[in-house]
Amino acid sequence: MKKGNKPSRPRGGAFKRSHTPPRRFEVTEEGELLPFLLNKLAPQGRNTVKSMLAHGQVSVDDRTEKLYNHPLRPGQIVSVSKERSSAVPQLVGLRILHEDDAVIVVHKDAGLLSIATERETELTAYRQLTAHVRLADPRARIFVLHRLDRETSGVMMFAKSEQVQKKMQDNWKDIVKERTYVALVEGLVKKASGTISSWLKETSTLKMYSSPVPNDGQHAITHYKVLRASRNYSLLGIELETGRKNQIRVHMQDLGHPIAGDKKYGSKTKPFNRLGLHARVLAFEHPTTGKQLRFETDIPKPFLSQFKDEAQ
Template identity: 50%
Template sequence: MANEWRINEQDELLKFLYKALSGKSRNSVKSILSRGQVVLNGKVTTQFNEKLQPGDKVQIKNRVVPEDVKLRGVEIVYEDEDLMVVEKAAGLLTIATDTEKQATAYRELTYYLRRTQPKRQLFIVHRLDRDTSGLLIFAKNKETQQALQNAWKENVKERTYLALVEGHVAKDGTISSWLTEGKGPAHKMHSSQKDNGGKKAITHYKVAKASRDMSLLEVNLETGRKNQIRVHMQDIGHPVVGDKKYGARLNPLRRLGLHAYAISFVHPKTGKTLRFESDVPKDFLKMFFG
């Protein structure tokens, strides 16, 4: 065993692991637990809320992924027989395009599966823009992919983003409009307050932090349209920082100020509701705390 502890007081397993493994990110700790590396009193457990009692022994098995499998720009947060939840870094595509075939989350995870589970395949469930970081779901079989995609609105209970936007946003709000995609190489989305035959888009937002120059918003999607948050933030006069395409003037992060922060969905095989939450990007917080 790589690490071993004897419990001195009552605690919950995940809370204890955060403290015991304080040098690792919260997502890394969750990944260790969800992938069956944690042993409690001699038995593997993946339960985040497992109750610990004085005298219990917690151990962490050695790395289950081969040492020579190095994932670039993507971290596995949760994995079971049917799906994976991963965190994608900004700058990495979800899947290949005509101009970029190599630097994609799909390619990295396919490589991982070939080395560890060669009979498994990888299927796209949904996507994030290249410059958006955060949580993504991938399926490991066609049935799971189809079950999630065909009942996406019913299965996905929460999709929360963090948006760092320009200017001081004074209060919470909701944005509703119809979105259409423009022609030309930019494929820019256009928003209309009237039904123009486009797709209805609804975005709810809450102010988490605000300064004179920037605001950090917690954004919940009622619908999932292309570039929805980006165009809706432009609609209210507070474009996402770094988003020149939709009116931003500032780019302090040298990336898009958008992060897929939390996702909750019903597992299509078990029927259980799973929820995952990532860390707030440190560069977002630096805009307020230095």
């Protein structure tokens, strides 16, 4: 062979990529996917198994599954492939916390739209999750239950059928047991807790405001309590009794302590490049099983960093 020439490809296909068939395991008792995989794939480490899930190498009954806590039932078949799936899109600004046949619960980052109009082509939570469910069924759809503003982060959920959407929206107050936020607001809130009640209306420029006339608009009720406070900022825990558009933002302005970074509703400061509002807890009764589910996320670190001086 002359120097510099590439070696010829041996006969018998030694240079071909081998497609090893996936390993298949039958589920014999109820449990969750990650512990099941750790048991079956030992001595593979936890991080390796998590990586397999993240790269679409695991399926349950031939449906790609990435959730660690996906419930398993006896008789199901869990398949593990050596090949990473190129068809599984990576979610941007979005993390799935729970998924089943009825709902998807996600954590949305600040900066990502929940849903856009048909004319807009921007990446949204809705579009990404639609692509996600269509990996298993090209006809699958998701349905909006509630929204978070673009610059608000935290827990939100979508329905996976029109029937579930209707049931949950028609019985929202009974089904949703807890929906709490944390808000970083400007100034020192002196009253430890309180309730704001008003009637919200919308201007022609799509800005919400509290009407001075009783019963004029949509009734909105917001409860708050102070979690931390300093001269410049207060961290509030907020519970919604109603879920109106921009409700918390308007009510914090009404309180005289607008949300940090919320120039639209009166904020004068911007301590970080986002809105100081985070949907921290969502608890609800599952629409088909009746089981109580609760999802709690951490308070964003930039919110807490505004109080470091006070803690020293």
